Amino acid sequence: MIALTYPARSDAQHRFVTRLRDGLVDHDLDSRVLESADARSLWIGGNGLLQIEAPADELIDDVVLVDPEAGRIERLLRSGSEHNTLLVTERCDQLCVMCSQPPKKNHDDRFALLEEACLLAEPGSLIGISGGEPTLFKSQLLAMLETVLSIRPDLSFHILSNGQHFTTDDVARLSEGQFAHVAWGIPLYASTATLHDRIVAKPGAFERLQDSFDYLLQAAARIELRTVILQDNLDQLPDLARYVSINLPFIEQWSIMGLENIGFAKNRWDSLYVDIRQNFEPLDLALDQAQLRGIPVRLFNTPLCYLPADFRHYAVASISDWKRRYAPACDNCHQKSNCSGFFEWHPEKLIADVTPL
Ligand code: SF4
Known part of the structure; x- marks a missing residue:
């Protein structure tokens, strides 16, 4: 797994953002490497000396x-990575049964630091934003996006949100041209309020979500709908496909996703996880429905060898590089470079159970 944090020492009195440079330093926030050995590097910048317990060549830029x-x-933005995601809060107002990052009560306000980081991003970067629920701090979030995109119109953002906090007052703001660079990844787990609300553990969430979709539609916002496959909703996926095509035909994409064995799902794995190889029919019907009705649909977090050949074109190699792994047998698979593989924390017995293509 790729490390996202390293032990470090600095004499600064406060947290700060810096870009780690090899030679050329062209921004006030840059730090330049002074020394690098096997497992340690020393940098100098506007906040003085910085010692990091990692070699410089792992961190340049x-x-x-x-x-x-x-x-x-x-490491907020790793150089050359397409999988950079900024965590803006760990608070959330839902308690989804499979939440991969269970919410915490405390909020550490890092918006000013994250804004500085975004302004240092590599040209043309797509930056992910997640939580917790980012829109619990909607005014700070939207202000950060507006500031960054006004200075760096080459950037774009993908924001994971439970869609519980958009209001009619947001329509004009989200209609502004800058927000064409922002896509919202919003979960919908079922076509009925009963099941969706049970999965997110929040009464009224389904109804509130429909209101938010109305506001986002009025603002012509870009929406990626997200559905995690669970034992509870597998059989209802064809109904959800119909619901999406009738009520949400304006979405940019419907992403149907495999479960992550982390967070709340870890202790509930046996009651949540579905091996789609054992019962592919509901997913087959849902994908067909979506395709027939013109909904762009994709499968995330799903190894290609789990899918019948006719359905592999739906799969996206979606698992971020820092948390992706393959089975030893995958080395013999000619589809490995196109395959999502598995999450680093996927159950070992399932990882061992693959059939190379
Ligand atoms: S054998 Fe491995 S690389 Fe090949 S499709 Fe299956 S999981 Fe992916």
Whole structure:
């Protein structure tokens, strides 16, 4: 797994963002490498000396958040990666049964630091934003996006949100041209309020979500709908496909996703996980419905060898590089470079159970 944090030392009195440079330093927030050995590097920048317990060549051009008190750096934007995601809060107002990042009560306001990081991003970057629920801090979030995109119109954002906090007052703001660079990844787990609300553990969530979809439609916002496959909703996926095609035909994409064995799902795995190889029919019907009705649909977090040949074109190699792994047998698979593989924390017995293509 690729490390996202490293132990570090700095004499600065506060957290700061810096971009780690090899030779050329062309921004006030850049730091330049002074020394690098096998497992340690020394950098100099506007906040003085920074020692990181990692060799410089692993970090060149990364944008990092230095936390002197915690004694570590966090790699906010890894150079050359297409999988950079910024965590804006760990608070959330839902408690989804399979949440991969269970919410916490505390909120650490890092918006100013994250804004600085975004302004240092590589040209043309797509930056992910997640939580917790980012729109619990909607005014700060939208202000950050507006500032960054006004200075860096080459950037774009993908924001994971539970869609519970958009209001009619947001329509004009989200209609502004800058927000054409922002896509919202919003989960919908079922076509009925009963099941969706049970999965997200919030009464009324389904109804509130429909209101948000109305506001986002009025703003011509870009929406990626997300559905995690669970034992509870597998059989209802064809109904959900019909629901999406009738009520949400304006979405940019419907992403149907495999479950992650982390967070709440780890202890509930046996009651949540579905091996689609054992019962592919509901997914088959849902994909056909979506395709027939013109809904762009994709499968995330799903190994290609789990799918009948006719359905492999729906699959996206979606698992981020830092948390992706393959089975030893995958080395003999000619589809490995196109395959999502597995999450680093996927159950070992399932990882061993693959059939190379
Ligand atoms: S054998 Fe491995 S690389 Fe090939 S499709 Fe299956 S999981 Fe993917």
